Amino acid sequence: MKTAVEAKTMTLVQAITDALDIMLNEKEEVLLLGEDIGKNGGVFRATDGLQAKYGEGRVIDTPLSEAGFVGAGIGMAVNGFLPVIEIQFLGFIYPAYEQIMTHASRIRMRTMGHFTVPMVIRAPYGAGVRAPEIHCDSTEAIFTHMPGIKVVCPSSPYDAKGLLIAAIEDPDPVLFLEPMRCYRSAKEEVPEGKYSIEIGKGNKLMEGDDVTVITWGAMVPEAMKAAELMKEKNTHCDVIDLRTLFPLDKDMIAESVQKTGRTVIVHEAHATGGVGNDVLAIINDTSFLYQKAPVERVTGFDAPVPYFGFEDHYLPTPARIQHAIEKVMKF
Amino acid sequence: MENHFPIRRIMDENGNIINSDYEEKITEKLVKEFYRNMVRIRIFDRKAISLQRQGRIGTYAPYEGQEASQVGTAAALRENDWMFPTYRDHGAAMTFGHSLRNILLFWNGRNEGCVPPDGKKIFPPAIPIATQIPHAAGAAFAERKKGTANAAIAYFGDGATSEGDFHEGLNFASVFKAPVVFFNQNNQYAISVPFNKQMNSKTIAQKALAYDIPGVRIDGNDVFMVYFETLNALERARKGEGPTLIEAVTWRYGAHTTADDPSKYRDQSESSNRRQETDPILRLERWMKNMGRFDEKWVQTIEKKAADEIDKAIAEMEDFPPADPAVIFDHVFAEPTWQIKQQKEEYLKLIGGGQ
Ligand SMILES: Cc1ncc(C[n+]2csc(CCOP(=O)(O)OP(=O)(O)O)c2C)c(N)n1
Numbered sequence: 167m168k169t170a171v172e173a174k175t176m177t178l179v180q181a182i183t184d185a186l187d188i189m190l191n192e193k194e195e196v197l198l199l200g201e202d203i204g205k206n207g208g209v210f211r212a213t214d215g216l217q218a219k220y221g222e223g224r225v226i227d228t229p230l231s232e233a234g235f236v237g238a239g240i241g242m243a244v245n246g247f248l249p250v251i252e253i254q255f256l257g258f259i260y261p262a263y264e265q266i267m268t269h270a271s272r273i274r275m276r277t278m279g280h281f282t283v284p285m286v287i288r289a290p291y292g293a294g295v296r297a298p299e300i301h302c303d304s305t306e307a308i309f310t311h312m313p314g315i316k317v318v319c320p321s322s323p324y325d326a327k328g329l330l331i332a333a334i335e336d337p338d339p340v341l342f343l344e345p346m347r348c349y350r351s352a353k354e355e356v357p358e359g360k361y362s363i364e365i366g367k368g369n370k371l372m373e374g375d376d377v378t379v380i381t382w383g384a385m386v387p388e389a390m391k392a393a394e395l396m397k398e399k400n401t402h403c404d405v406i407d408l409r410t411l412f413p414l415d416k417d418m419i420a421e422s423v424q425k426t427g428r429t430v431i432v433h434e435a436h437a438t439g440g441v442g443n444d445v446l447a448i449i450n451d452t453s454f455l456y457q458k459a460p461v462e463r464v465t466g467f468d469a470p471v472p473y474f475g476f477e478d479h480y481l482p483t484p485a486r487i488q489h490a491i492e493k494v495m496k497f
Numbered sequence: 498m499e500n501h502f503p504i505r506r507i508m509d510e511n512g513n514i515i516n517s518d519y520e521e522k523i524t525e526k527l528v529k530e531f532y533r534n535m536v537r538i539r540i541f542d543r544k545a546i547s548l549q550r551q552g553r554i555g556t557y558a559p560y561e562g563q564e565a566s567q568v569g570t571a572a573a574l575r576e577n578d579w580m581f582p583t584y585r586d587h588g589a590a591m592t593f594g595h596s597l598r599n600i601l602l603f604w605n606g607r608n609e610g611c612v613p614p615d616g617k618k619i620f621p622p623a624i625p626i627a628t629q630i631p632h633a634a635g636a637a638f639a640e641r642k643k644g645t646a647n648a649a650i651a652y653f654g655d656g657a658t659s660e661g662d663f664h665e666g667l668n669f670a671s672v673f674k675a676p677v678v679f680f681n682q683n684n685q686y687a688i689s690v691p692f693n694k695q696m697n698s699k700t701i702a703q704k705a706l707a708y709d710i711p712g713v714r715i716d717g718n719d720v721f722m723v724y725f726e727t728l729n730a731l732e733r734a735r736k737g738e739g740p741t742l743i744e745a746v747t748w749r750y751g752a753h754t755t756a757d758d759p760s761k762y763r764d765q766s767e768s769s770n771r772r773q774e775t776d777p778i779l780r781l782e783r784w785m786k787n788m789g790r791f792d793e794k795w796v797q798t799i800e801k802k803a804a805d806e807i808d809k810a811i812a813e814m815e816d817f818p819p820a821d822p823a824v825i826f827d828h829v830f831a832e833p834t835w836q837i838k839q840q841k842e843e844y845l846k847l848i849g850g851g852q
Contacts, residue, residue, distance in 0.1 A: 201687070201690065202690060205762045209688070227689070229656075229690070230687050231659040231660055257624075257625070258625055261662070296556070296606070298555065298584070301624070437836065467841075469840075472824070473603075475605060475820045477606075479820075479825060
């Protein structure tokens with residue numbers, strides 16, 4: 167819920183900085199760890215100015231060692247701190263994979279709640295910014311597959327701030343994915359001060375009775391463009407930004423697809439094993455008999471995210487999304 | 498620890514030979530080769546930065562200041578050795594025979610950029626930090642198993658020595674006596690993090706102690722030292738005596754990449770001082786002048802030749818056929834899976850390029 171307090175126009179990355187600032191200010195236990203986040207303010211400037219404000223003891227430049235600082239983050243989290251860790255790019259999270267998959271995700275379960283890991287891992291992700299290879303991965307699905315970690319992915323400045331605050335306050339580990347393409351592409355009014363958005367809840371961005379378009383992160387603007395264009399053809403879409411990839415907003419998905427009976431899922435990650443398949447499973451489980459057409463998926467291909475010379479081919483475009491919308495309409 | 502691992506050098510800043518053991522080994526041919534290659538890769542580096550600024554290539558990682566480290570090591574390799582560079586070591590790669598056009602294609606976001614010339618065992622540049630170090634250990638171990646005298650070299654920065662892969666790679670190579678040289682370019686910064694915040698160790702060379710392999714610390718701007726120490730390490734490797742860790746102390750003048758602004762975290766005046774004092778090319782030039790071997794005309798000729806060669810490579814890169822989207826699908830598996838076949842067919846049809 168947007169509140170009536172003072173608001174400020176911000177980009178997504180500024181909203182992240184704002185959320186971190188608020189939480190550093192509010193709780194002594196919050197601290198930031200990562201590469202180049204101090205003096206340099208992070209390669210995307212998400213932590214700009216925070217070390218100057220809170221000191222080197224709270225905004226900590228770590229050695230170049232993802233397994234080291236994620237593992238240490240787990241140790242700090244079980245011992246009273248609330249670490250917010252920055253991975254420079256999602257494609258560089260893999261050295262820390264073991265720590266996330268085999269430890270962060272299951273310490274609560276292994277100790278029956280005696281030890282818990284209230285830690286946030288922030289990671290910029292996605293193609294479309296002409297970054298070098300491996301900087302562009304969107305491998306969220308390998309994390310949603312592991313129970314015990316929540317996976318959040320905002321697409322707008324307002325959501326980024328509210329969701330990050332919720333993630334920091336969440337008692338469990340949260341992987342917080344930041345779509346690089348959206349960092350500075352749009353600005354919006356963001357309330358000053360603290361507010362949070364519930365993790366696990368999607369956001370309906372457009373109402374329409376014909377087709378449900380379900381997406382998240384950097385694909386939200388593309389899906390919105392496609393839905394706008396479809397209006398001219400008198401096809402009206404419900405556009406859902408999932409915002410959280412684990413746990414999925416089952417109710418919102420079911421409500422919408424039962425209304426429209428036609429669904430297009432859009433994500434930039436690879437198709438096989440992608441989160442889109444979990445959305446499909448929810449549709450199957452909750453709304454099978456309402457379906458008027460097979461669900462279409464518009465995704466990245468089952469090939470590594472190509473070098474930037476080809477990334478325009480790899481990423482779903484409004485044209486590809488429209489094509490899928492037309493297909494479910496015509497079925 | 499600095500006392501145990503003093504910075505070794507053959508030539509001082511003024512171009513004087515201070516270690517006479519090597520005097521005879523410094524041949525005219527070698528000197529010319531070093532100089533020519535260092536000038537060549539410097540011109541390339543500057544040109545690449547300007548291409549990036551003009552939007553003709555993507556983000557680029559410069560190495561200016563590290564020419565002696567890259568040229569000296571590459572010159573010590575034999576034809577059949579393996580090279581495992583990072584995103585910053587294309588100077589080493591082109592000295593070892595990589596195609597300039599392909600290096601430019603790499604920075605222009607094209608797959609062809611990772612393909613070395615036939616017969617050249619140059620691995621694609623490592624983008625994640627330190628992950629190439631175990632690869633080099635493995636490729637070298639394989640050579641040893643095959644009974645060849647071939648060796649491998651892995652390049653990495655100071656920051657890379659904080660990653661687990663660095664330690665795992667060194668340990669593996671040490672246990673199996675893999676013929677590999679671990680070549681560290683300690684350029685003092687890992688993006689914004691200075692050496693003394695990256696590690697509490699005073700040197701990188703000392704990290705070799707943990708694995709019971711030789712660790713040496715050298716002046717990475719002294720091309721003679723780099724060359725002879727690498728040669729020495731490679732020789733030991735070929736004889737079955739296992740890996741060596743070399744720490745080459747150097748300095749990168751410019752930004753981490755063209756997407757980075759070093760003025761935020763380091764004093765750039767340090768770079769201009771170093772340019773005048775410890776620059777690897779200038780130092781060799783001083784040596785040549787001291788020896789009465791500096792030939793202005795020859796320098797002009799090689800500069801011109803390098804610039805022409807680079808311009809030609811740029812033209813080739815720019816004339817290269819536009820990206821064919823089929824490439825995205827064609828090299829994922831030897832035999833494409835049904836998903837890839839289907840996705841390729843549908844996509845090419847959609848964009849009107851397919852069957
Ligand atoms: C695993 C991983 N984490 C983070 C990065 C982002 N990154 C790219 S270069 C770099 C600094 C590397 O420093 P160093 O190893 O000293 O080499 P240099 O670039 O100075 O040559 C970082 C943090 C990365 N590429 N891989």
